[in-house]
Amino acid sequence: MSEKQFREAIREAMVEEMRKDDTIILMGEEVAEYNGAYKVSQNMLDEFGGKRVIDTPISELGFSGIGVGAAMNGLRPIIEFMTFNFAVVGMDQIINNAAKIRYMSGGQLKIPIVFRGPNASAGQLGATHSVAFESLYAHIPGLKVVYASEPYDAKGLLKTAIRDDDPVIFLESEQMYGLKQEIPDEEYTIPFGKGKIKREGDDVTIVAHGKMYHVAKKAAEELAKDGVEAEIIDPRSMKPFDFEMVIESIKKTNRCVIVDESHPFAGMAAEIGFIIQRDAFDYLDAPVQRVTVPDAPAPFAKNLFDLWLPDAKQVIDAVNTVTYRN
Amino acid sequence: MAKKADETFTPTGKVYKSTTLPKPTRKKHTTLGLKDEDLMPVFRNMYLQRRFEERAAQMYQKGKFGGFLHLYIGQEAVSASTVHVLNDDDDIISAYRVHGLALARGTSPNACMAELYGKKTGCSKGKGGSMHFFDVERHFWGGHAIVGAHIPLGAGLAMANKYKKNGRIAICFFGDGAVDQGSLNETFNMAQLWKLPVVFVVENNGYSMGTSVERHSAGQLHKRGEAYGMKNGVANGMDFLSMVESLKDVVEEVRETSEPYFMEVKTYRYRGHSMSDPQNYRTKDELEEFRSFDPIERLKDYILKEKIQTQKEIDEVIEEVDQEVLDAIDFAEKSDAPDDHELFEDIYVQEDFPFHK
Ligand SMILES: Cc1ncc(C[n+]2csc(CCOP(=O)(O)OP(=O)(O)O)c2C)c(N)n1
Numbered sequence: 001m002s003e004k005q006f007r008e009a010i011r012e013a014m015v016e017e018m019r020k021d022d023t024i025i026l027m028g029e030e031v032a033e034y035n036g037a038y039k040v041s042q043n044m045l046d047e048f049g050g051k052r053v054i055d056t057p058i059s060e061l062g063f064s065g066i067g068v069g070a071a072m073n074g075l076r077p078i079i080e081f082m083t084f085n086f087a088v089v090g091m092d093q094i095i096n097n098a099a100k101i102r103y104m105s106g107g108q109l110k111i112p113i114v115f116r117g118p119n120a121s122a123g124q125l126g127a128t129h130s131v132a133f134e135s136l137y138a139h140i141p142g143l144k145v146v147y148a149s150e151p152y153d154a155k156g157l158l159k160t161a162i163r164d165d166d167p168v169i170f171l172e173s174e175q176m177y178g179l180k181q182e183i184p185d186e187e188y189t190i191p192f193g194k195g196k197i198k199r200e201g202d203d204v205t206i207v208a209h210g211k212m213y214h215v216a217k218k219a220a221e222e223l224a225k226d227g228v229e230a231e232i233i234d235p236r237s238m239k240p241f242d243f244e245m246v247i248e249s250i251k252k253t254n255r256c257v258i259v260d261e262s263h264p265f266a267g268m269a270a271e272i273g274f275i276i277q278r279d280a281f282d283y284l285d286a287p288v289q290r291v292t293v294p295d296a297p298a299p300f301a302k303n304l305f306d307l308w309l310p311d312a313k314q315v316i317d318a319v320n321t322v323t324y325r326n
Numbered sequence: 327m328a329k330k331a332d333e334t335f336t337p338t339g340k341v342y343k344s345t346t347l348p349k350p351t352r353k354k355h356t357t358l359g360l361k362d363e364d365l366m367p368v369f370r371n372m373y374l375q376r377r378f379e380e381r382a383a384q385m386y387q388k389g390k391f392g393g394f395l396h397l398y399i400g401q402e403a404v405s406a407s408t409v410h411v412l413n414d415d416d417d418i419i420s421a422y423r424v425h426g427l428a429l430a431r432g433t434s435p436n437a438c439m440a441e442l443y444g445k446k447t448g449c450s451k452g453k454g455g456s457m458h459f460f461d462v463e464r465h466f467w468g469g470h471a472i473v474g475a476h477i478p479l480g481a482g483l484a485m486a487n488k489y490k491k492n493g494r495i496a497i498c499f500f501g502d503g504a505v506d507q508g509s510l511n512e513t514f515n516m517a518q519l520w521k522l523p524v525v526f527v528v529e530n531n532g533y534s535m536g537t538s539v540e541r542h543s544a545g546q547l548h549k550r551g552e553a554y555g556m557k558n559g560v561a562n563g564m565d566f567l568s569m570v571e572s573l574k575d576v577v578e579e580v581r582e583t584s585e586p587y588f589m590e591v592k593t594y595r596y597r598g599h600s601m602s603d604p605q606n607y608r609t610k611d612e613l614e615e616f617r618s619f620d621p622i623e624r625l626k627d628y629i630l631k632e633k634i635q636t637q638k639e640i641d642e643v644i645e646e647v648d649q650e651v652l653d654a655i656d657f658a659e660k661s662d663a664p665d666d667h668e669l670f671e672d673i674y675v676q677e678d679f680p681f682h683k
C-alpha cells in the first residue's frame with residue numbers, strides 16, 4: 001500500500017493502462033505541455049509523447065467528436081474536460097454520437113471512450129461553472145456514469161472505464177484532487193454497479209456519492225456523538241447503480257437520506273428514491289429524504305453559495321427528520 | 327504518409343514567440359480626431375483599470391474574496407479605445423477577463439469591487455462575480471465565462487439593433503482561445519449572410535491559458551473571416567492611438583454598411599491566466615519585451631512629449647485614482663452581502679412544488 005492523492009490515483013490508472021495498450025490516448029485542454037490544468041496528467045507527455053498525450057484547442061465539440069470517431073475506428077481515447085461544465089459545448093457528440101452509434105448501427109461498432117474531468121461546484125465560480133452533471137448523463141441510455149469519492153475507488157473504477165467498450169462518463173472534483181488515501185501497489189479494478197458500505201450503522205442509511213460522500217461522512221461523525229449510527233453507502237457508479245445494496249441496507253435501518261449535488265428535479269436522488277419506495281416500501285419507517293442543491297443556479301456571493309451547497313448540517317437535519325428526532 | 331506526420335498532433339516541446347505586433351501608428355492624436363483634452367481622461371481610465379486590478383489581486387491574495395480572478399493588465403488600450411470610438415449606446419459584450427472593459431464603459435469602481443467581493447452593491451448584485459460583470463444600463467452586456475459562448479450573443483445584439491433600426495452597433499470581444507470554438511464559425515456565417523452590424527474583436531494576447539496561439543490555432547486568426555467574405559484586419563492593441571486609428575474606420579463602416587467586421591487585436595497579458603498560473607509556457611524575455619511598451623506608460627510619455635499635461639498634473643491624477651480604488655475597497659468591504667432570498671430571485675421558481683423538502 002502507498003498513500004496517493006486522488007489525482008495520482010487517476011494518473012496511475014491512465015498510465016498503467018496506456019503502458020499496456022497503445023491504442024489508448026489522452027486528449028484535452030492543457031493536458032500535455034501544461035501537465036494538466038489540475039496536474040492530473042503530470043509527466044504523461046514526457047512518458048508517452050505528443051502522439052498519445054494531446055493538447056487540444058478550446059473546441060469541446062470538435063475534440064469530443066474526434067474522440068468518438070477515433071473510438072469507432074480502433075482507438076480508445078480518454079477525453080479530459082477541463083471541467084464538465086465545458087463538456088456542455090460537446091454534449092451533442094456525447095449524447096447523440098457516443099451514446100447511440102453502437103445501437104443505431106445494429107452493433108457493428110463499439111465506442112470505447114472515456115470522458116473524464118472535474119464535475120460539480122468548486123467554490124465560488126459562478127453559475128456556469130458549478131453544475132453537477134451525473135443525473136443528466138445518467139438519464140441518457142448508452143452512457144455509463146461514474147463519480148468516485150476516494151482515490152482507491154477512482155483508480156479501480158477508471159481502469160474499468162478505460163477497458164469498457166462503451167462510452168463512460170467519469171466524474172472527478174477539483175476539490176478532491178488533493179485528497180489522500182492508502183491504495184494497493186498491485187493491480188486492481190473495481191466493477192461498475194457495485195456500491196460500497198463505507199460506514200456501518202443501524203439507524204439510518206445515507207446514500208452519497210462523489211464529493212457529497214465527504215459531506216455525509218462528516219454528518220455521520222456528528223450524528224454518532226448523538227448516538228445515531230448512520231450507514232453510508234457510496235454507490236460509486238451512478239449507472240449502473242447498486243440498488244440492491246441500498247435496499248438491503250434499508251431493510252436493516254428502515255430509513256434513508258440521499259445526498260446528491262445535482263439539482264432536485266429529475267435528479268439522481270429522485271431516481272434512487274423512486275426505486276426505494278417501490279422495492280423497500282414495507283421496510284420504511286419514514287418517507288425518504290434528500291439533500292441536494294436547490295432548484296437554482298449557483299450564486300457567486302459566498303453567503304449565498306454556502307446556502308446553496310449541501311452541508312453536513314442539512315444532512316443531519318434530514319436524518320433527524322427520518323428518525324423523527326426533529 | 328510522411329514520416330514526420332505520424333509523430334505528433336499538436337506541436338509540443340517549444341516556447342513560441344506568441345504574438346507579433348504591427349507597427350504602432352505615427353499619426354498624432356489630432357490627426358485621429360482627438361483633442362488635447364481628450365487624452366487625460368483616457369489616461370486616467372487606463373490607469374484606473376490597472377490600479378483597480380493590482381489592488382484587487384492584493385485583496386484576493388489576502389483572501390478577501392473567492393472565485394477566479396483573471397486580470398486584464400496589459401490590455402487596457404483595447405478597452406479604452408473601444409469606448410472612446412463607440413457611441414455610449416453601442417453595445418459591448420465580452421468574455422470573462424472583463425474588469426477593464428466595465429471600468430472603461432463607466433461602471434463605477436465601487437460597483438466592480440463590490441461584485442468581486444460578492445456584495446449586493448456589486449454590478450451584478452454579487453451573484454455573478456469576477457467573470458460576470460453586467461451593466462446593461464450602460465449597454466455593457468457581460469462578462470461571459472464559457473469560452474466562445476457569447477459570440478452568438480454579440481451577433482444577436484446586433485440583429486436586434488438592425489431589426490429595430492436604432493443605429494446602434496454591437497462589438498463582441500473574445501480571446502484567441504475562443505476562435506477555435508464552433509460557435510465562432512456558425513456565428514460568422516450568419517452575421518455575414520444576414521449583414522449584422524457587429525464588430526468581432528479577438529484580443530489575441532498570445533495565449534489561451536498555457537497554450538500559445540500557434541499551438542492552438544491553424545493559420546492567422548483574422549483570416550477566419552475570409553471564408554465568409556467578412557472584412558478583417560489586424561490592430562496593435564498595445565497602443566491607444568493605434569487602436570483608435572484601426573477602430574474608427576471599422577466602426578464607421580459597420581454602422582454605415584451594416585456588415586460585420588473581424589478585427590484581430592494583437593495584445594499581451596502581463597499576468598498569469600488566472601491567479602494560479604506558474605507561467606512556464608512563456609519566457610521572461612517575451613514578457614519583458616512586451617512590458618517595454620506598456621500601453622499606459624506609452625500614453626503617458628506621449629502626453630508629456632506633446633506637452634499636453636505636466637508630470638505634476640499626471641501625478642495628481644494618479645494619486646486621485648489610487649484613492650478612488652482604495653475607496654472602492656472600503657465600499658466593497660462595508661457593503662452588505664446579498665439577502666438569503668436573493669438565492670431564489672432573478673430565476674424562475676415554481677412556487678407550489680416542494681423541491682426543497
Ligand atoms: C468552453 C470552455 N472551455 C474551457 C474553459 C476553461 N478556460 C477558461 S479561460 C480559458 C482560456 C481562454 O483563452 P483566451 O480565449 O485566449 O482568453 P484569455 O484568457 O487570453 O483572455 C480556458 C481554457 C471555459 N471557460 N470554457
Ligand SMILES: [Mg+2]
Pocket residue numbers: 501502503529530531532533534535
Ligand atoms: Mg488569449
